[in-house]
Amino acid sequence: MDATQQDATARARELQRSWYGEPxxxxxxxxxxxxxxNQARLASVLGLSAPMLSQLMSGQRAKIGNPAVVQRVQALQELSSQVADGRVSAAEAAVRMEEIKKTAGGSVLNTQATASTGAPTVRRVVREIQSLLRSVAAAGDIIDAAESLTATHPELAEFLRVYGAGRTADAVAHYEAHQS
Known part of the structure; x- marks a missing residue:
């Protein structure tokens, strides 16, 4: 890989970090x-071709162009966290992945709730807020908007920075801190 390709890949990964919280x-x-x-199965569940998934993973492409695919990624992230916590078995995860695969996407702020409580999880709410903000403006534009609001509306500026350009973990912490 020559220097130009390396620079393009580094730039794509940085954009991914700003849009999705990580490369x-x-x-x-x-x-x-x-x-x-495996990669082929993940591509299938997401509704991407295997080559497109590979290009996104390697940084040859920066952005997922289809909002429905972004929503499937978010649903898989939530499922992954439930599997890691032991709240969902491997068998149930397989069934849920088939359901996720069949979803065509919908409103960015959909009404999907957790099965146990009927309420959306904090991480899901945060990811939906991030997705909405990032669908209307790039991270740099959101930061610029936040800077212009800092003097007159510091809380709103912080919200834009944290949810529009920050990492999901920081946004979850911010959300939880403001719920009490």
């Missing part, structure tokens, strides 16, 4: 490990 290669590898998938 897609790391995110997809975690899903593969946690859910016991």
């Amino acid at each position: 897609l290669g790391a995110l997809f590898r975690r899903l593969i490990d946690d859910l016991g998938l």
Whole structure:
């Protein structure tokens, strides 16, 4: 890989970090490990071709262009966390992955709830807020907007920075801190 390709790959991964909270290669590898998938199966569940998944993972492509695929990624992240916590068995995860595969996507702020409580999980709510913000503006534009609001509306500026350009873990902590 020459220097130009390396620069393009580094830029793509940085964009992925700003849009999705981390490079897609790391995110997809975690899903593969946690859910016991291979790349072809992950691509199938997401509704991507295997070559497109590979290009996203390697940084040859930066952005997932289909909002329904982004929602499936978010659903798999939630499922992965439930499997890792032991709340969902491998057998149930397989069934849920088939359900996720069949979803065509919908509103970014959908009404899917957890089976046990009927309420959406904090991480899911946060990811939906992030997805909505990132669908209307790039991270740099959100940061610029936040900077312009800092003097007059510091709380709103913080919200934009944390949810629009920050990592999911930081946004979850922010959300939880403001729920009491």
